Structures are given as structure tokens and as C-alpha cells.
Amino acid sequence: MENDQRRAASTLKVTALAGGIGAAKLLSGIVDAIDPANLTVIANTGDDIELHGLRICPDVDTVMYTLGGVVDPERGWGFRDDSFECLKALGRYGAATWFNLGDRDLATHIRRTQRLREGASLTEVIRELVQSLGVKTRILPMTDSYTPTMVHTDEGRLHLQEYFVGRRCEPKVKALVIVGVGDSRPAAGVLECILEASLVIICPSNPFISIAPILAVPGIRRTLTQTSATIAVVSPIVAGRAIKGPAADMMRDLGHEVSALGVARMYRDLADVFVLDRKDASLAPHVQEMGIRPILTDTIMTTRADKSRVAEVVLRAAAEDSEKP
Secondary structure (H helix, E strand, O other), X not given: OHHHHHHHHHOOOEEEEEOOHHHHHHHHHHHHHOOHHHEEEEEOOOOOEEEOOEEEOHHHHHHHHHHOOOEOOOOOOOEOOOOOHHHHHHHHOOOOOOOOOOHHHHHHHHHHHHHHHOOOOHHHHHHHHHHHOOOOOEEEEOEOOOOOEEEEEOOEEEEHHHHHHHOOOOOOXXXXXXXXXXXXOEOOOHHHHHHOXXXXXXXXXXXXXXXXXXXXXXXXXXXXXXXXXXXEEEOOEEOOEEOOOOHHHHHHHXXXXXXXXXXXXXXXXXXXXXXXXXXXHXXXXXXXXXXXXXXXXXXXXXXXXXXXHHHHHHHHHHHHXXXXX
């Protein structure tokens, strides 16, 4: 039965809602288990920023570099063995250098900005970049519109990247506003890949700044409630702490329970399956009470084997659902 489920899982058509580093780890495990062409990633662009006259898409690029095999394995973002000479030169000229941009990374931003100014959509530009890096997986932006996330803090209003990178998540968060998202539209193919999927994965990304912007694009959340796909959520919170980034602090500041259960409640209208760490086993019955099937595993992904293990757990859950009468 286990081998049958593995074979069934390998043929699944998968769509993933993804932020940056945490999502990229899981996705690298997914493409080891299935044909990469059977995976479509809907990437968050709510953390996009314009700096030095360039359009920068941090989450898109992290996923793209990871699946392209060029990401820096230590940082989890940017190009492996990149240099930062251009950034140093910008600093000498008095430009802000709080956002790290490597020299090879800058080529991505320069080319993206050039193509956007030529009239190409963000979807078209990402497709070109993905193909150039030899990535077989389709990566779609959540929208072609520029919808930056602004963080209202006790120190004032900051762009998400200013809060996250510039201020290292130190200010207390009061509210998050995704500028212009209400007037945006899903990028071409986004709704279709949700409806056509066998499995939709909500990756272990920050629920507020990585997944919420995707769900805020008109039509996406509604389509998730209409799809026949199994929707599996992987918790980014383990034992009351974020695996990476400010998710736990944001949950606390915005009045949510800081736990995997708190995350499950945020997706209770969408999730069929909720993957939580074994350290949170005591929360599984409460997830079950919400009508969501809990699955326990070790969710921390450090090694390639870790990533493959978590991916297999998620894929198998969908394969099991497909076998139900």
C-alpha cells in the first residue's frame, strides 16, 4: 500500500502558495518526489519593493533560485558565492545599503525592471527568468500589479522590507495593509491552476506577510473554497516559535494565539489537512475538532532528507484522500 501511495503521489498535479525560504525548502523536496512540471507555484509578491530604480521580488526570486539550484545554501536567498561590490559602491555614493543585493542578484532585478518597462507583464518576465535558469516548474506571481505590504508599527508606517530587513522586525506591529490589492487581479493562470490541481499546498510561510497577500487578491480565496483539490497546510510555527522570521511576534502583536493551533484557525475555512510538528502533538485533537485532518511529522527542514520527508508526508496525504470512496 505504501508503494502504491508513493506512486500515486508522484503523479499528482500540485499547486503551492509560497513565500520565501520556508516555502522554497518544502518545494525543493516536492520536485524531488514528482515531475517538476507537475508543480505550479503561486508566489507572494506582497513583499516586492522598488529600490535603486529596480523592481525587486524577494519571495519569487528565492523560490526561483532554489529550484534553479543556484541559491546560497547558508542564507537561503540570493546567489551562491555572490559578491557585493556594487552595493559597496552605492554606499560610497550615499545610497541606502540596508537591503543586501548581490552582484549577480542585481542582474535579475535589472533584467526584470527592463522588461517591465518594455511593457511585459510580471508573469511574462518571471517565465523568461525561470526558463533562463533551467527551472522546469511554473512559477506565477499572485498578481501582475504592484501591491506592496505596508506595516503600521509603534514607530510609524514602514514598507515590509524596511520593517523586516532594515529594522530587523524590532517595532511592534499594529496592522498590515497591502496597498492596492483590492483593485488587483490574479495573474494569468493562477485561478486555473488551483481548480485543476489534485493537491494545493499552503507552504510553511508567514501567514500574515507571505500567504495573506496571496489570499487577498480578489478571487483567489474564493477559488480555493471551490476547488476539488486536497488543501494541505504546513505549519510555520513549532512549539510556539516561528521556524524562521517574525511570524510568532506578528501573531502575538495582532492578537492571535502563538501556536500551530493558532495557524490552523487562520486557515480553517480552507484546510483539509494540517501538518504540524511532533512537538505539537497535543494540539492535534483540537485541529481534528475543527474538521481538519492533523498529520504529525518532524517539520524542521535542515537537510535534503528533511525536505524530502516533509514533502512525502504532504503528497501522501493527498494520495490517501484520492483513495477515499
